[in-house]
Amino acid sequence: MHNTSCQARLTALPRDMTIDLPTPKNPLNIGTRGSPLALAQAHETRERLAHAFELPFEAFTIVVIKVTGDQILDKPLREIDGKGLFTREIEEALLAGTIDIAVHSMKDMPTLQPDGLTLDTYLPREDPRDAFVAPDGGALADLPQGAVVGSSSLRRRAQLSHRRPDLQLVEFRGNVQTRMAKLRDGVAQATFLAMAGLNRLAMTEVPRSPIDTGDMLPAVAQGAIGIERRADDERMAAMLAAIHDHPTGLRLACERAFLLTLDGSCETPIAGLAELDGDRLAFRGEILRPDGSEVLNVTGEADAAGGAELGASLGRDLLGRAPAGFFDWRAA
Numbered sequence: 587m588h589n590t591s592c593q594a595r596l597t598a599l600p601r602d603m604t605i606d607l608p609t610p611k612n613p614l615n616i617g618t619r620g621s622p623l624a625l626a627q628a629h630e631t632r633e634r635l636a637h638a639f640e641l642p643f644e645a646f647t648i649v650v651i652k653v654t655g656d657q658i659l660d661k662p663l664r665e666i667d668g669k670g671l672f673t674r675e676i677e678e679a680l681l682a683g684t685i686d687i688a689v690h691s692m693k694d695m696p697t698l699q700p701d702g703l704t705l706d707t708y709l710p711r712e713d714p715r716d717a718f719v720a721p722d723g724g725a726l727a728d729l730p731q732g733a734v735v736g737s738s739s740l741r742r743r744a745q746l747s748h749r750r751p752d753l754q755l756v757e758f759r760g761n762v763q764t765r766m767a768k769l770r771d772g773v774a775q776a777t778f779l780a781m782a783g784l785n786r787l788a789m790t791e792v793p794r795s796p797i798d799t800g801d802m803l804p805a806v807a808q809g810a811i812g813i814e815r816r817a818d819d820e821r822m823a824a825m826l827a828a829i830h831d832h833p834t835g836l837r838l839a840c841e842r843a844f845l846l847t848l849d850g851s852c853e854t855p856i857a858g859l860a861e862l863d864g865d866r867l868a869f870r871g872e873i874l875r876p877d878g879s880e881v882l883n884v885t886g887e888a889d890a891a892g893g894a895e896l897g898a899s900l901g902r903d904l905l906g907r908a909p910a911g912f913f914d915w916r917a918a
Contacts, residue, residue, distance in 0.1 A: 605639075605821060606821055608641065608646065610642060610644035613647040614645065614647070614687070615647050615649050615684070615685040615686045615687075616628050616631060616646055616647065616648050616685065616687055616688075616689060617679050617680060617684070617687065617688040618650060618651065619672060619676070620650040620652065622763065622787060623762060623786060624689070625650075626786045626787055627689050627691065628648045628689045629648070630786070630811065631811070631813060632646040632648065634829040638825075638828040638829055639825070639828070651675050651676045672690075673688075673694060673695060676688045676690070676814075677703060677814065680815070681700065681702055681816070686819070686822055687814065688813070688814040688815075689811060689814075690812045690813075690814060691811065692807035692810040692811065692812040693806065693807045693808045695812055697842055697850070699814065702816060703816060704814070704817040706826075706835075707812065707815070707827070707829065707830045708810055708811065708812050708830060708838060709810070709811040709831055710833075710834055711782075711831070711833075712781070712782035712785055712809040713796070714780075714781070714782065714808045714809035715780075715796045715799055715809075716778050716779070716780060716781065716796075716808075717779050717781045717794040718778060718794065719766075719769070719779050719795075720769070721769050721770065721775075721793065723793040723795070725795040726776075726795070729750070729753065729776060731752045731753075732752055733753055733775045733776065734755075734773075735754070735756070736756050736757070736765070736768060736773060736774030737757075737777060738757055738758050739778070740855050740876060741805055741855050741856065741857055741874070742802070743755050744855040744876050744878045744881075745803070745857070745874060745878065745881075746878070747877055747879075748878035749802075756773065758773070758774060758777050762779060762787060762789065766792065781796055782808065782810075802857075803858065803859055803870060803871070805857060805858075806842060806856065807842060810834055810838055812838075813826055813829075836860075836862060836893050837860040837861070837893065839893045839897070840860040840867060840869050840896050840897040841858045841859065843893070843895070843896075843897030843898040844858045844900055845897075845901075846901070847897070847905070848913075855874040856874075857873075857874075858870065858871035862890060866887060866888070866889065866890060867888055867889070867892075868886075868887045869884075869886050869893075869896055869897060871885075871897075871904070873908065880909075882904055882912075886899070886900050
């Protein structure tokens with residue numbers, strides 16, 4: 587679970603700023619998906635806001651909204667038309683005023699927000715690595731030749747096919763609990779989950795082996811929580827500024843600029859990770875053919891404040907180097 591002593595990280599509001607704070611009788615509505623992980627992220631957001639403004643939890647209401655990506659479970663995500671499969675209905679509620687803010691897993695977020703909405707608040711990033719998960723434990727290298735591995739992520743499938751073309755890949759969708767049940771039922775011998783999700787759910791009982799980012803680069807923005815609001819809502823802007831994590835914002839500016847330049851989404855074979863060292867930011871990115879037959883890598887460094895320019899520049903570099911047909915998945 588996250589660190590509950592979050593006040594030490596909070597950005598203080600200007601002394602002369604007054605905010606109409608929510609109360610139990612007039613609560614702030616937090617929109618989210620209904621999965622256990624999504625709810626954990628919404629509860630973390632509520633906790634950080636409550637601590638920042640010394641409010642009771644009852645001053646916040648968590649509103650569960652069903653999204654397309656959670657309702658269609660019998661198809662791979664890449665076969666469902668449209669972007670925003672995990673965000674569209676939540677953003678519609680935000681625009682309609684049904685909710686005041688929306689909490690998202692940043693790896694699911696489209697690179698552009700609908701008119702009238704903005705995304706400029708991030709909570710401290712959790713572990714961005716992927717986790718190799720198998721009932722009997724072990725690591726990816728321990729899998730025997732021809733083993734069956736379940737994953738719905740096009741990125742993970744492409745990366746795995748590139749590194750272990752001997753393995754058999756099967757479609758694996760659902761939340762953490764659903765995927766673990768599939769493993770117990772023998773649908774596959776192993777799968778992948780995000781370390782961040784396992785940590786936020788405190789699922790210490792799940793046998794996992796963190797995968798070094800040098801072996802499997804994570805999805806852009808993996809492990810980060812983003813909070814979306816209406817662009818003209820100054821009250822929410824002021825409240826959210828108190829819980830925004832600046833280092834995470836710098837890293838995601840770079841990663842999401844890279845993704846935007848490549849016209850990617852959470853369902854494209856693109857990976858990228860920005861890391862901070864003092865006032866310097868280093869980025870590694872890669873794009874793959876869906877079958878894993880080819881991968882292109884890129885690296886670069888810049889001042890931390892120049893992350894967005896770095897990500898866009900490295901994205902353009904890959905666009906220029908990619909052979910004909912490499913980006914056919916963008917039209918799929």
